[in-house]
Amino acid sequence: xxxxxxxxxxxxxxxxxxxxxxxxxxxxxxxxxxxxxxxxxxxxxxxxxxxxxxxxxxxxxxxxxxxxxxxxxxxxxxxxxxxxxxxxxxxxxxxxxxxxxxxxxxxxxxxxxxxxxxxxxxxxxxxxxxxxxxxxxxxxxxxxxxxxxxxxxxxxxxxxxxxxxxxxxxxxxxxxxxxxxxxxxxxxxxxxxxxxxxxxxxxxxxxxxxxxxxxxxxxxxxxxxxxxxxxxxxxxxxxxxxxxxxxxxxxxxxxxxxxxxxxxxxxxxxxxxxxxxxxxxxxxxxxxxxxxxxxxxxxxxxxxxxxxxxxxxxxxxxxxxxxxxxxxxxxxxxxxxxxxxxxxxxxxxxxxxxxxxxxxxxxxxxxxx
Numbered sequence: 001x002x003x004x005x006x007x008x009x010x011x012x013x014x015x016x017x018x019x020x021x022x023x024x025x026x027x028x029x030x031x032x033x034x035x036x037x038x039x040x041x042x043x044x045x046x047x048x049x050x051x052x053x054x055x056x057x058x059x060x061x062x063x064x065x066x067x068x069x070x071x072x073x074x075x076x077x078x079x080x081x082x083x084x085x086x087x088x089x090x091x092x093x094x095x096x097x098x099x100x101x102x103x104x105x106x107x108x109x110x111x112x113x114x115x116x117x118x119x120x121x122x123x124x125x126x127x128x129x130x131x132x133x134x135x136x137x138x139x140x141x142x143x144x145x146x147x148x149x150x151x152x153x154x155x156x157x158x159x160x161x162x163x164x165x166x167x168x169x170x171x172x173x174x175x176x177x178x179x180x181x182x183x184x185x186x187x188x189x190x191x192x193x194x195x196x197x198x199x200x201x202x203x204x205x206x207x208x209x210x211x212x213x214x215x216x217x218x219x220x221x222x223x224x225x226x227x228x229x230x231x232x233x234x235x236x237x238x239x240x241x242x243x244x245x246x247x248x249x250x251x252x253x254x255x256x257x258x259x260x261x262x263x264x265x266x267x268x269x270x271x272x273x274x275x276x277x278x279x280x281x282x283x284x285x286x287x288x289x290x291x292x293x294x295x296x297x298x299x300x301x302x303x304x305x306x307x308x309x310x311x312x313x314x315x316x317x318x319x320x321x322x323x324x325x326x327x328x329x330x331x332x333x334x335x336x337x338x339x340x341x342x343x344x345x346x347x348x349x350x351x352x353x354x355x356x357x358x359x360x361x362x363x364x365x366x367x368x369x
Contacts, residue, residue: 069216117225151286250280261291286353
């Protein structure tokens with residue numbers, strides 16, 4: 001009997017695997033579909049009947065090459081329906097904040113779809129080129145546009161600061177190249193690479209430039225994200241308000257400390273877990289907050305009573321806080337130092353916000369306890 005049940009599960013899964021493409025193609029009758037809503041066929045999904053605009057640029061679908069490129073990216077996007085559902089749900093959480101910043105900076109709201117394609121709105125997304133965060137800044141560009149990136153903080157993972165930095169960067173690119181489509185191409189392939197292609201081809205029209213395939217696909221992926229999210233039901237996505245992630249809401253806490261303090265202490269004062277503090281502040285690295293002026297986000301409603309609780313916890317912690325340090329000498333290694341003080345290497349790394357590949361130098365001061 002157990003074997004029969006297993007076979008039945010496998011058979012049902014196989015039927016779904018076989019029938020799902022047919023559902024999308026419109027070949028399976030509605031009463032056999034798992035949803036009461038009609039899935040548009042894939043052919044219907046690429047019937048672009050109305051003019052399409054992005055950042056006030058009309059997409060020239062009358063050119064067969066442009067139409068084919070858009071159709072390809074649309075079909076690929078719609079095939080990965082789970083990913084699109086996550087786009088829609090995360091957009092409900094973050095887009096209100098991104099839109100506010102775009103409005104403040106005087107930029108087109110269509111640019112909100114860039115981080116959706118760059119990172120699927122995941123703060124810890126990273127690429128093989130070491131681009132990190134919502135907008136996938138590489139370290140050099142992030143620092144150029146004012147983001148703090150060091151062993152304790154990586155603001156590429158902060159939705160507010162990274163979006164403001166992206167706005168400044170896209171403004172600069174649009175000013176340099178004359179359109180947001182070219183600005184996005186430069187954002188993807190690098191401004192110097194795009195400049196050299198424009199000069200070599202004697203052409204500054206995005207749609208007729210011969211660019212790396214990744215860059216051509218990138219801009220069309222952004223177009224598809226806009227089309228799908230602005231016409232969800234037309235593409236077969238029927239999410240209720242209760243299906244969406246709530247808008248990211250929070251209280252901001254500001255205070256000053258003369259010492260590095262454990263993030264766990266802040267979590268205790270906010271009456272939340274350590275993980276919650278890290279989730280609300282994904283830019284924080286390690287287990288300690290840097291000394292000086294501190295600004296941190298906590299769940300909405302948790303600010304009430306925070307100051308009194310934090311003051312009490314902080315005073316108690318300050319009394320017992322007696323850091324022990326080790327000054328690095330010539331020839332010493334992290335493994336050897338950990339062994340000397342009979343602590344684990346992982347703890348030594350956490351206490352000092354270091355990685356396994358981290359470099360130490362003679363004269364460095366390491367926290368041991």
